[in-house]
Amino acid sequence: MLYRHSSSRSLRENLDGLLRYSNNFIANQLFLIVGAQSSGYPATVEASRAVLQQQLASLYGEDFGRDPQSLLMLEGSGLSRAQRSSGAAMMRILEIFKPYADLLPEVDGVLRKSGTLTGVYNFAGYIPGPDGLYPYVILTNQASNNRAEILRILRNLVE
DSSP states (O other), X not given: OOOOOOOSSOHHHHHHHXXXXXXXXXXXXXXXXXXXXXXXXXXXXXXXXXXXXXXXXXXXXXXXXXXXXXXXXXXXXXXOTTOEEOHHHHXXXXXXXXXXXXXXXXXXXXXXXXXXXXXXXXXXEEEEETTEEEEEEEEEESSXXXXXXXXXXXXXXXX
C-alpha cells in the first residue's frame, strides 16, 4: 500500500506552524523530506543528516557541524537525548536565521523557541533592541528551571 500526500502550504507556512506550536512531528517530517528530495525515497535519517551536513558546510564553513560536541543532529524533532548543540553553534545558526526571525513565537516581547527535557531547560531567539534584533542562547542542564530569569537579565542588558 502506498499513500502520498501533497500539501498546498508553502515551506514558510509549514515552518510557521512548526515553530509556533512546537510540532515535533512536522519537524521530523521536514527533516526527512530534505533527505528524500536529495537522494530519493524512501526517506532515511542518514540521507537527511548528509544533506544537513552539506547545507551547514555551505552556510558556515566546511568544519561546522563535524564536531559532535558542537552540533549533532540525529533526527528532526530534537527530542533525542543524544542530540547535541553548543551555544556557539546555536548563535551561528541564529545569525543566519535572522531574516526569518518573525517565524519564532513572541513571548513577553521576545522572540524565542524553547526546548525542554527533564533537567534541560533552553531558550534561543532574539531580543529586540535599539539597533535591531540581538540573538541569544540559554542552555541549562540542571534540576531547576531558571531560564526565564536568565532571559530577564539579558533583556535588561539589551534595553
